[in-house]
Every structure is written in structure tokens, then in C-alpha cells.
Amino acid sequence: MVSFTPTEEQQMLVDAIHRYAESDVRAIAHEADEAGQLPQEVVDTGWEIGLIPAAIPEDYGGFGAREAVTGVLAAEELAWGDLSLAMKLLAPALFAFPVLSFGTEEQKQDLLPSFGEEFLPMTAALMEPGVFFDAANPATTAAAHNGDIVLNGAKANVPLAADAEKLLVYARDSESGAVGGYIVDRNVDGVTVGEREKLMGIRALETYPVTFSDVRLEKTCQLGGEAGITFQTIHNYSNVALAAMAIGVARAAFEYARDYAKERVQFGVPIATKQAIAFMLAEMAIEVDAARLMTWEAAWMLDQGQDATAEAYLAKDYAAQAALYVTDSAVQTLGGYGFIREYPVERWLRNARGFAMFDGLAIV
Amino acid sequence: MAISFEIPERVKQEAQMAEAMAQGIMRPVSRQLDENEHERPADFIKMIWPVLRDQQARALDKLKAPPDPDKPKREGPGITYLRMMFQVEALSWGDAGQYLCIPSALLAGSAIEAVGTDEQKERFLRRFAEGKDPVWGAMAMTEPNAGSDTKAIEMTAVHDEAGNEWVLNGEKIFITNGGLALIESDGVCVVWATVDRSAGRAGMKPFVVEANTPGVTVTKPEIKHGIRASDTVSISFQDARIPYDNILGDPEVRTGGSRKGFKGAMATFDASRPLVAASALGVGRAALEFVKKKLKKEGIEIPYDRPRHKQTAVQRDVLTMEAQLKAAYLLTLRATSMLDHGQRNSLEASMAKAKAGKAVTEVTQKAVELLGMMGYSREWLVEKWMRDGKINDIYEGTGQINLLIVARRILDYGSQELN
Numbered sequence: 001m002v003s004f005t006p007t008e009e010q011q012m013l014v015d016a017i018h019r020y021a022e023s024d025v026r027a028i029a030h031e032a033d034e035a036g037q038l039p040q041e042v043v044d045t046g047w048e049i050g051l052i053p054a055a056i057p058e059d060y061g062g063f064g065a066r067e068a069v070t071g072v073l074a075a076e077e078l079a080w081g082d083l084s085l086a087m088k089l090l091a092p093a094l095f096a097f098p099v100l101s102f103g104t105e106e107q108k109q110d111l112l113p114s115f116g117e118e119f120l121p122m123t124a125a126l127m128e129p130g131v132f133f134d135a136a137n138p139a140t141t142a143a144a145h146n147g148d149i150v151l152n153g154a155k156a157n158v159p160l161a162a163d164a165e166k167l168l169v170y171a172r173d174s175e176s177g178a179v180g181g182y183i184v185d186r187n188v189d190g191v192t193v194g195e196r197e198k199l200m201g202i203r204a205l206e207t208y209p210v211t212f213s214d215v216r217l218e219k220t221c222q223l224g225g226e227a228g229i230t231f232q233t234i235h236n237y238s239n240v241a242l243a244a245m246a247i248g249v250a251r252a253a254f255e256y257a258r259d260y261a262k263e264r265v266q267f268g269v270p271i272a273t274k275q276a277i278a279f280m281l282a283e284m285a286i287e288v289d290a291a292r293l294m295t296w297e298a299a300w301m302l303d304q305g306q307d308a309t310a311e312a313y314l315a316k317d318y319a320a321q322a323a324l325y326v327t328d329s330a331v332q333t334l335g336g337y338g339f340i341r342e343y344p345v346e347r348w349l350r351n352a353r354g355f356a357m358f359d360g361l362a363i364v
Numbered sequence: 365m366a367i368s369f370e371i372p373e374r375v376k377q378e379a380q381m382a383e384a385m386a387q388g389i390m391r392p393v394s395r396q397l398d399e400n401e402h403e404r405p406a407d408f409i410k411m412i413w414p415v416l417r418d419q420q421a422r423a424l425d426k427l428k429a430p431p432d433p434d435k436p437k438r439e440g441p442g443i444t445y446l447r448m449m450f451q452v453e454a455l456s457w458g459d460a461g462q463y464l465c466i467p468s469a470l471l472a473g474s475a476i477e478a479v480g481t482d483e484q485k486e487r488f489l490r491r492f493a494e495g496k497d498p499v500w501g502a503m504a505m506t507e508p509n510a511g512s513d514t515k516a517i518e519m520t521a522v523h524d525e526a527g528n529e530w531v532l533n534g535e536k537i538f539i540t541n542g543g544l545a546l547i548e549s550d551g552v553c554v555v556w557a558t559v560d561r562s563a564g565r566a567g568m569k570p571f572v573v574e575a576n577t578p579g580v581t582v583t584k585p586e587i588k589h590g591i592r593a594s595d596t597v598s599i600s601f602q603d604a605r606i607p608y609d610n611i612l613g614d615p616e617v618r619t620g621g622s623r624k625g626f627k628g629a630m631a632t633f634d635a636s637r638p639l640v641a642a643s644a645l646g647v648g649r650a651a652l653e654f655v656k657k658k659l660k661k662e663g664i665e666i667p668y669d670r671p672r673h674k675q676t677a678v679q680r681d682v683l684t685m686e687a688q689l690k691a692a693y694l695l696t697l698r699a700t701s702m703l704d705h706g707q708r709n710s711l712e713a714s715m716a717k718a719k720a721g722k723a724v725t726e727v728t729q730k731a732v733e734l735l736g737m738m739g740y741s742r743e744w745l746v747e748k749w750m751r752d753g754k755i756n757d758i759y760e761g762t763g764q765i766n767l768l769i770v771a772r773r774i775l776d777y778g779s780q781e782l783n
Binding site: 001002003004005006007010069104132133134136210232235239258261262272275278279281282284285289290291293294296297300301309310311312313316318321322356364 | 691718723772774
């Protein structure tokens with residue numbers, strides 16, 4: 001039966017995140033963007049909501065079950081507060097969720113219980129430096145050597161890499177070409193975390209280039225053991241997560257522009273009473289809703305165990321474009337003020353611009 | 365509740381049957397009917413009339429029968445509108461012009477259902493529930509000087525107390541199935557007229573005009589850009605007399621807007637707009653599927669989840685078409701589902717209609733382009749679908765009117781603040 005109403009439990013979670021996003025996150029978003037740093041106490045407060053432990057079953061130290069629909073609802077709400085914060089708070093899932101999906105029993109027992117009461121900076125390395133990147137064909141390689149695995153290559157845009165204890169590194173098997181996941185201690189020989197990156201947006205999120213030169217790993221470090229992973233599945237969950245965050249950013253901009261247009265008086269009337277502005281706002285509202293429905297549908301399919309490759313991709317692609325369009329329209333609605341950094345819409349535009357390129361920076 | 369996109373089996377099966385019929389009966393004559401405007405889709409009408417007639421009969425009988433206390437009440441929301449959405453989509457996938465020739469009460473029926481008395485429902489709708497020959501309903505709102513601005517309607521209805529009749533005078537245009545309803549069958553047309561021009565919207569009332577009413581002349585079958593199989597006419601009313609009881613809803617002019625009057629009729633748009641959107645989706649899907657089939661023949665597959673720099677421009681275009689249609693489909697599904705849940709959906713209906721009208725326009729235009737001069741050729745149906753699809757961005761409120769409605773809703777403005 002078709003329905004667009006979240007469960008009561010989901011709604012309570014969304015409401016809780018909204019309260020946090022509105023009071024704690026919005027208050028620091030501007031300064032965090034300027035300073036390039038999120039206050040740890042705000043991250044810790046967000047961690048207390050327990051989003052990641054709630055997705056991990058009790059057998060592995062968590063207290064719930066993973067659902068993509070719940071995940072996208074939460075991701076939108078967090079990103080509505082601030083995208084850097086949303087990505088930082090959920091970065092440990094980049095590590096935990098693929099382990100949950102594909103880890104061997106041993107890997108799950110070993111790695112998942114550490115996602116508990118305290119924020120644990122774990123992460124994953126997917127993207128690579130350069131203009132063109134294809135997640136399904138990374139240049140980073142994993143080669144078998146004397147019973148070990150040897151990693152070589154360069155990654156980029158790795159969130160929290162400098163603080164993370166472990167990274168999940170995606171690399172191409174040098175024999176089969178299949179994309180695998182490799183669990184790497186940041187401190188082992190051959191792993192070099194470079195200088196923090198300077199990006200157009202998500203400026204409060206620390207991201208780094210990381211290189212791997214002849215990094216030797218035991219065979220047990222391959223995620224899923226011999227069976228490995230189905231990378232497309234991970235990518236589908238990542239696509240819906242990024243789509244949801246794009247919608248959160250877009251919705252923030254839409255709401256701000258809508259309220260501003262009702263307040264701002266020119267020619268003796270609020271500018272929202274002019275069709276040129278009102279129609280722009282109407283289009284923004286439609287695009288936000290359309291992108292959200294596409295994201296929900298893809299997430300719902302994932303929860304049903306269906307192949308959602310097409311839907312997740314279309315949702316991410318559509319939401320990325322919608323977010324750019326909506327945030328740009330918000331800047332336009334504010335006119336000159338839209339260009340001033342004190343107002344949040346230009347930040348949202350800078351953040352939204354990233355979604356077309358962002359890959360593997362979030363997962364539900 | 366929980367978020368779900370599960371389409372019930374019954375709805376899917378009915379849609380498949382409708383599509384099979386569309387393939388077998390509509391598509392083979394699509395081109396012929398497009399080239400010979402004003403010819404009727406006889407096979408489609410013959411095929412579907414008994415189905416719709418029996419549906420209408422069941423609905424009317426239910427109205428008359430006392431409620432059966434032993435019959436358990438249905439739990440939860442129904443699927444009436446969802447079924448309609450999927451069938452309209454499938455039939456429009458077949459041929460949007462032929463689909464519009466559907467022999468049923470249609471918009472006239474919605475108005476009569478929404479504000480008519482039980483006596484009126486029986487008197488006006490029974491003809492759609494019996495007989496061998498098909499019957500059509502129509503709705504006449506638009507006038508030469510009153511399109512989206514419905515309060516500019518000039519057509520008058522004057523109460524002649526001596527004969528206890530209404531006397532109608534005026535000119536109505538762009539009436540879908542007007543000829544079929546009033547000339548080619550014993551149908552009805554719901555006509556909007558003012559009983560008091562000074563009262564504005566409050567003075568506007570719907571009246572039921574039956575076939576063979578003296579003073580009613582169907583004057584002009586339109587020659588159109590698309591949906592050429594659909595019957596679109598003008599109707600002139602010159603001292604046309606109808607019984608007093610043919611007025612729908614409250615005959616009194618009341619300011620303050622009771623739900624039964626003009627606003628009640630406007631609310632029927634909440635139900636009809638998602639169906640127009642559904643029709644747009646069907647035309648768009650026809651074009652998209654056709655393009656994908658032809659590209660496949662040329663060895664071009666459409667890959668998902670491949671980075672932009674590894675897509676060709678053609679693949680990119682097709683993916684955009686697909687995403688646009690999916691967005692429109694989901695907005696339509698939401699607006700429709702809300703009707704089934706008994707929720708107010710004016711905002712969502714207008715969102716769906718605006719998006720679907722725009723999507724079908726863009727998708728079909730792109731389809732013609734992607735297929736080169738063969739897309740432009742009348743040998744294939746793609747160019748026809750482009751012409752057919754466009755109407756969905758125009759009737760039942762243009763894209764702009766629907767944006768206006770969306771804007772008012774999201775801004776919490778009335779027509780005074782935002783016009």
C-alpha cells in the first residue's frame with residue numbers, strides 16, 4: 001500500500017534531530033564554516049542521538065537495526081542543520097555500515113562494538129585525486145603478495161583521516177579488477193595522510209588526501225574475507241545518503257528564501273507577492289519534494305532487498321541538481337544579501353555545488 | 365503507517381490489461397486518427413463502454429441500496445484513485461487523444477458527484493449506467509474571455525420564475541467531448557454560468573444541460589496541435605431553457621464561500637489534476653520507451669551509476685528524461701495517494717500537475733530530437749506524442765496557474781496577496 005507517512009518511531013527521531021539541528025547546529029554553522037572547525041561538544045551532542053549504534057544489531061554491540069528509509073530521513077534533517085556537521089557525525093558509518101553488510105563474523109565482532117557511547121572518528125577512502133573519478137574503477141590497487149595484500153595508490157577527500165584510527169580503503173584487485181574494501185590502520189607503514197584539503201564548501205569538515213605505498217596487510221584485512229564485497233550495493237546506499245543530504249541543504253535554503261521573501265519589502269509590498277519571486281519559490285518547493293520522493297523510493301527499495309541501482313543513482317543525480325538549483329535560487333531571492341557571508345544561503349550554495357562530485361562521503 | 369511505494373497487485377494487473385488493450389486497439393489506429401481529425405476511435409469506444417457502463421451502474425446502485433449491516437466496513441484507505449491513475453497512465457501511453465474520448469460522465473460526473481443531490485445523480489448519471497450505445501459527459505467552463513480567469517465568465521443564467529426554468533445565454537469554448545455528449549449521444553454537459561455578475565465568484569453556478577436542449581448549438585470542432593482524436597468544440601447558448609432543478613448545489617448567491625458552490629467545484633480539480641498528470645506520464649513513458657528501444661537497436665544502452673565523464677551526451681539526455689518522468693510520477697503518486705487517504709491535496713495536486721506537464725513537454729521534445737529526422741517523421745509516432753503531450757501543460761490549469769497555486773499555498777497567501 002502506497003504511503004508517504006513515516007512510522008511514529010521515525011517521526012520521533014526526525015523531530016529529535018530537528019530540535020538538535022535547529023538549536024545546536026544552526027547556532028554554530030556560520031562560525032564553523034569560517035573557522036573550518038566544528039566544536040567537538042556539538043558533535044558529541046549529536047552523537048548522543050545514537051544514529052549509528054541504532055543501526056547496529058545487539059549482537060554486535062548496538063541496539064537496533066539498519067534501515068535505509070530511517071537513514072535518509074535522519075540524513076536530510078542533519079544536513080538541514082549543517083552539511084559539514086552531518087557528514088562528520090555520520091562519517092563513522094562509512095566504516096561501520098559496509099562492515100555490517102559484508103564483514104565476516106570475526107570482522108563484525110571485532111570492529112562493530114567500538115561504535116558505542118563516544119564519537120569514534122572512523123572513515124572510508126573512496127575518491128581519488130584528479131579531475132575524473134569513477135568509483136567502480138579506482139586506480140588504487142590491492143595485489144596479493146606472499147599471502148599478504150599490498151595496497152598502492154592515492155586517495156583524496158577522506159573525511160577525518162588525520163584522526164581516524166582505521167580507514168576502510170576501496171581498491172581494485174590487481175588480478176580480477178573487482179573493487180574490494182580493505183581495513184587499514186592509519187598508523188601502519190606506507191600510509192601517509194597529507195595536508196588538509198581546502199574546498200569551496202563543507203569547510204568545517206576536515207578532509208585529507210591519503211597515499212598508500214606498498215602498504216602490507218594481512219589477508220584478514222580484506223572486508224568480507226575471500227567473498228569480498230558487492231561494491232555496487234555499498235554505492236547504492238551511499239547514493240541515497242548523499243541524495244538525502246542534498247535535500248536537507250536544499251530545504252534549508254528554500255525555507256530561508258521563502259521566509260525572507262515574505263519579510264522583505266520593496267515597492268511597498270513583500271517581494272513574495274511578485275510572481276517573479278513567488279514562481280521561483282514554487283519551483284524550489286516542487287524540486288525539493290520531487291528529489292525527496294525519489295530518494296525515499298530508492299531507500300525503500302533497498303530496505304525491500306530490491307536492486308535499486310537505477311533508482312539510487314537517479315535520486316542522487318536529481319537531488320544534486322535540485323540542490324544546486326534551489327540554493328542558487330535562494331541566493332537570487334536574497335539579492336545582494338544573498339552574496340553576503342553573514343547570511344547562510346551562500347554557504348548552502350557552496351555546499352550544494354559539491355553533490356554532483358561527492359562520492360562515498362555518506363552512507364545510510 | 366510507514367513509508368511505502370508498494371503498488372497493490374490489483375492496480376498493477378489492471379494497468380497491464382489497460383496497456384495490452386492500448387497496444388492492441390489504440391496504437392494501430394493512432395496515426396490514422398491523427399491524420400483524420402474528428403474521426404472517432406470507434407474500436408476503443410466500443411471496447412471500453414460496457415466496462416465503464418457497468419462500473420457506473422454499480423456506483424449508482426450502491427447509492428440507492430441501504431447500507432448492509434453485515435458487510436464488514438473496509439479498513440484503511442481505498443485504492444480508487446490509485447487505480448484510476450494507473451489506468452489513465454496506461455491508456456495515455458496508448459494514445460492520449462483516444463483516451464480522452466472515453467465514454468463516461470468524466471468531469472461532468474465529478475461535479476455531479478461532488479455537489480449534486482441523490483435525485484440529480486440518478487437523473488443525470490443513470491444514462492451512463494445502461495444501454496447498448498455509449499454516452500458522454502462534458503464540462504463547459506472556458507469562454508473566449510475567460511480562460512484561467514474563471515471569474516470573468518460572462519455566460520448568464522436567469523431564473524424564469526413563470527416557467528420555473530433557467531435561461532442560459534453565452535458562448536463556451538474548448539469543451540472536451542462536447543460534441544459527443546450533446547450531439548452524438550444522449551449525454552450531459554455541466555455548464556458554468558453566473559446568476560449575478562456583481563457577486564463575482566459567489567454568483568457562479570454549475571448547471572446540467574442535457575442533449576437535445578433547444579437553443580444549444582455545437583458550433584465549432586477545433587482543429588488542434590495534438591490530441592487530435594479528442595473531440596473539442598465550442599457551444600453557443602441562445603435562450604436555452606433548462607429545468608430549475610438542473611442547477612448543481614445551492615442556488616442562492618452567498619458570499620463567504622460555502623464548500624458546495626464555486627469552491628466545491630474548484631476542489632474537483634484536486635481530483636482531476638493528478639489524472640491529467642497521470643496522462644502526461646503515459647505519453648512521456650511512450651516516448652522514452654520508444655527512444656530506448658531505437659537506441660538499443662543502434663547498440664546504445666543506457667547505463668546507471670556511471671560517472672558523468674563516461675556517459676555520452678545521448679545517454680545523459682535519456683537519463684535526464686527518465687529522472688524527470690520519475691520525479692513527476694512520484695509527485696503524482698503522492699497527490700493520488702492523498703486522495704485515497706481522504707487528505708486535502710490541493711498543493712500536492714498542483715505540484716504534480718505542474719511538474720508532469722513540464723516533464724512530458726521536455727521529454728517528448730527531446731525524444732523527437734534524439735531520433736533525428738526519423739523522430740520528426742510522421743512515419744513514427746514520436747512527433748505525435750510531442751504534440752499530444754503538450755496539452756497536459758495547458759488544460760486543467762496551465763503550468764503557470766498551477767505554480768501560482770503552489771506559491772499561494774507555500775506562502776500562505778490568498779488570491780488578494782498573490783495574483
